[in-house]
Amino acid sequence: QTQPTLHLEGTAALNKGGISLGLNNNHHHHHQNHNNNQQEGIDYARTITINALKDHLPPADSTIVLKVDVEGNECSALHGALEYLRTVNIVYCAIEWSQIRLQQCEHRSAIFDLFAANQLKPFQALLNETTHPVGWMELDPTQWETWMWKAPNRKHPQRALFDV
Template sequence: MWKIKRMAIISIAIMLTILLFTYISAQQEKYRRFSAPDDIGELSESSASFVTEFCNHTLAPVPTKPKVCIFDPQEDMYVSKHIMMGLIWDKKGVATVLTHLIQLQSAGLDPVLLDLGANIGTFSIPSISYGVRTVAVEPLNSAMKRLATSVSMNKFHPSLFSLHRKAVSDRRGCVMSRTDPLNKGGSEVDHVTCDENTEQKRDVTKAVTVDDLVTHLPIKKLNVVIKMDIQGFEPLALKGASNLFKTHNVTLIYMEWSELKGALVTNVKATPYTDTIEQVMNRLVNHMEFSVFSKELGSQLYWEDRLHWSDNIFLVQKGMEKLFRITDQIPSPLKVA
């Protein structure tokens, strides 16, 4: 009798284990689909009128001269206006990131650019044209349409890019875009409840974590360069990137500091947001030993002075300083896509 009961208990335990495993696998697949790259054909615009009006431009300072689609400069007074003038916005940031990617290639390392807040692609498009695998993430529909159309027009090999019309945060969900009427790159997002009504709105898109994006990268250990321009969501993106730092080798992070510094200076009393800023930056600088450099000054910055750091910073992984230098000279590529 006892043997029968024991067999029954074992059978029930096995069934429950199978059910749990099936549930977990289904959830993982659900989240994998949730964060999967979007189809470039669905993101891009092929109409002749759109291409004629917005896509008759190149990133002139970049040696590969890739084609790029822009906004009306009256609606995008920085990035698109610079491109129309034959220039590139944030030239020093673009040049420094590209130089580091080339240094990684020269050292026989396999770089990946994770471009969070890709806008119309002033980092992503040069990176892809240099033969660097690039993951571009942008929540604003009109910006992603231009980025995807540019990628399509340049006929880049599909293995070199994945495009995500999404936002990046510390949790999955939905966000709604708030567009800046004069500066598309300054558009922001807010978390909203996911339901049928909100998801059908054009300015609502999914929010994913960086770790969600990592599941779509090759299994092998990669050397990841992160560029972030996500209007204050930087600490949330880093908070949701624990698996990235465990699985891959993050060599460089380029990010805005001005908004985060403002939050730390303004909020005398700690808030959940400022706590997150302090926690993620403390982990990077003091525990993971990333060195901090000022884009504006070109000099090293130190943790105790973080309330006075410059507006844009580079975080360089310990040991990678020899493959990093701040420059405003856009390099020539080692290989062309």
């Protein structure tokens, strides 16, 4: 029997201290099974959901702060935590989630419903020309398709930083 694993690849040149989780060069998600033919320089790690760890986390009705930093896997991570997260009071959530990733997330409604149930609202960072946050703008969660941001003097949209 094979164990579910994620392909972990170092990205020091792009993100010091960072790793890519299950991404190929085209940034499409893929999962691999652990076997003896692993590529040199790539580590593999078994995965587990937050729901599976719930006996080791703050108990039901606890108040928590949630930080989601999973490099493009926000939808999967939050979906794998919904059962547990519905039992706690989330007073703040920090997450970087691009419009493209939101569009691809089939569990978006359930995740937004969780945030709304905790009276959380989405905000987008207002960035200066050096891409440092200088303020926040509240967003309409029913209009997520419009959540695009362009850095000054750049042609292409950049990822927005959303705090909920």
